[in-house]
Amino acid sequence: MAVDLLLGLQWGDEGKGKIVDVLTSSYDIIARFQGGPNAGHTLEFEGNKHVLHTIPSGIFHPKAINLIGNGVVIDPVIFMKEIEDLSPYSIDFNNKLLVSKKAHLILPTHRLLDAASEASKGKAKIGSTLKGIGPTYMDKTGRNGIRVGDILSPNWEEKYRVLTQKHLDLLKSYDTKIDFNLNDLEEPFFKSIAALRKFELVDSEQFLIEAQKEGKKILAEGAQGSLLDIDFGTYPFVTSSTTTAAGACTGLGVAPNQIKEVFGIFKAYATRVGSGPFPTELFDETGEQMAKTGNEFGSTTGRARRCGWIDLVALKYSIDINGVTQLMMMKGDVLSGFDTIKVCIAYDTEQGRMNYLPYDIASQQITPVYEELPGWEEDLTAMTQADQFPESFKKYISYLEKVLEIPIKIVSVGPDRKQTIFR
Ligand code: GDP
Numbered sequence: 001m002a003v004d005l006l007l008g009l010q011w012g013d014e015g016k017g018k019i020v021d022v023l024t025s026s027y028d029i030i031a032r033f034q035g036g037p038n039a040g041h042t043l044e045f046e047g048n049k050h051v052l053h054t055i056p057s058g059i060f061h062p063k064a065i066n067l068i069g070n071g072v073v074i075d076p077v078i079f080m081k082e083i084e085d086l087s088p089y090s091i092d093f094n095n096k097l098l099v100s101k102k103a104h105l106i107l108p109t110h111r112l113l114d115a116a117s118e119a120s121k122g123k124a125k126i127g128s129t130l131k132g133i134g135p136t137y138m139d140k141t142g143r144n145g146i147r148v149g150d151i152l153s154p155n156w157e158e159k160y161r162v163l164t165q166k167h168l169d170l171l172k173s174y175d176t177k178i179d180f181n182l183n184d185l186e187e188p189f190f191k192s193i194a195a196l197r198k199f200e201l202v203d204s205e206q207f208l209i210e211a212q213k214e215g216k217k218i219l220a221e222g223a224q225g226s227l228l229d230i231d232f233g234t235y236p237f238v239t240s241s242t243t244t245a246a247g248a249c250t251g252l253g254v255a256p257n258q259i260k261e262v263f264g265i266f267k268a269y270a271t272r273v274g275s276g277p278f279p280t281e282l283f284d285e286t287g288e289q290m291a292k293t294g295n296e297f298g299s300t301t302g303r304a305r306r307c308g309w310i311d312l313v314a315l316k317y318s319i320d321i322n323g324v325t326q327l328m329m330m331k332g333d334v335l336s337g338f339d340t341i342k343v344c345i346a347y348d349t350e351q352g353r354m355n356y357l358p359y360d361i362a363s364q365q366i367t368p369v370y371e372e373l374p375g376w377e378e379d380l381t382a383m384t385q386a387d388q389f390p391e392s393f394k395k396y397i398s399y400l401e402k403v404l405e406i407p408i409k410i411v412s413v414g415p416d417r418k419q420t421i422f423r
């Protein structure tokens with residue numbers, strides 16, 4: 001078994017990018033399997049801070065090959081901007097970055113449709129990143145999409161025109177009108193398509209089949225988080241892809257029996273950006289302190305992230321759905337300075353007390369049931385070994401391990417690559 005999986009267990013932004021970067025030295029291939037530029041994966045090392053949207057988080061390592069899988073949706077304009085932003089690092093993209101021919105393209109009109117759909121929903125909007133994710137996956141499952149491999153064919157522009165016209169007609173059906181000038185959008189789009197054509201566009205599943213035969217070690221990198229999964233997330237306030245473990249099979253062409261470790265990443269508290277239910281959300285000074293200390297602003301949109309206590313009901317659900325074998329806890333340092341730390345262990349709902357996510361979580365009032373643990377004052381950010389942790393933080397970790405029944409193998413105490421403690 002050659003493939004390990006890394007994914008977020010909450011509502012995204014758990015710190016996936018940081019941990020993929022930390023783990024990359026142990027892998028030959030890092031492969032993104034779903035999502036698109038709605039993702040923002042932050043890496044910090046040697047005084048650099050870098051946010052990746054489409055490109056896998058192993059790109060800064062000298063050897064690993066980074067693959068953008070078939071399950072990803074690519075906006076060529078954002079992709080080329082990412083490439084440009086990486087120019088100071090002299091990365092050999094020809095040898096280190098592969099793009100699946102089966103990945104779908106986000107067209108300028110997909111973004112317009114995203115905006116129109118959101119505007120038409122008013123207060124009920126999803127809070128999408130407006131990157132065109134939903135409409136692009138809709139065209140994929142509707143069998144109308146344009147794939148990266150299509151741009152190698154001479155008549156691809158005809159296909160583009162047909163789909164774009166369809167989108168323009170659809171836009172007219174929305175009451176809310178979106179202002180745009182198609183020419184202004186198409187100019188950078190076609191320029192970026194021409195640039196994308198020069199990258200290594202591959203039959204990615206075939207590449208991975210060969211790699212597995214050769215015994216290469218592969219790490220599949222997820223985007224978003226399990227509670228944003230199209231099936232198992234807090235529907236309809238979700239993204240449009242399978243963010244859970246199964247998404248790695250369909251998004252890369254990896255067989256389930258080839259998956260070994262499933263690394264589940266979670267924050268020591270909880271955050272959510274965009275709309276949708278968030279049972280443990282805090283609207284008080286405690287939430288504000290988490291947001292301030294944790295610098296909780298979206299890596300892609302800059303929007304303030306909503307903050308709250310950790311939700312073990314939701315976390316246990318994510319662990320079960322994904323078959324998590326190892327946990328990684330991020331941002332423990334942000335919780336320093338609270339007298340008590342609260343942990344949600346059940347929900348009080350209209351149907352009574354529940355210890356799993358109700359079907360209609362988005363449409364009813366849920367009151368979290370908390371247990372309280374002692375807090376700690378010490379700053380964790382300079383600590384390098386788990387035995388330096390204050391007793392209360394150690395207790396927090398062992399409490400979580402007992403309830404979640406999975407070992408926490410990595411504890412992250414700051415954004416830098418070096419602020420990572422293995423247990
Ligand atoms: P991703 O989307 O899962 O890769 O996560 P993001 O990059 O969107 O958000 C995580 C944020 O937390 C980034 O700004 C990281 O630099 C930062 N971060 C990651 N781990 C830690 C940590 O242990 N402590 C603190 N304070 N910040 C962290």
Ligand code: IMO
Nearest residue numbers: 012013038039040127128129223224239273274
């Ligand atoms: P990473 O990979 C956090 C959220 C959006 C919105 C919902 C749907 O950085 O963890 P979409 O644009 O996908 O149609 O938006 O999903 N969302 C994310 N939240 N982290 C992300 O990615 C997200 N990608 C999408 O805020 O609520």
Ligand code: MG
Nearest residue numbers: 013040041299
């Ligand atoms: Mg992010």
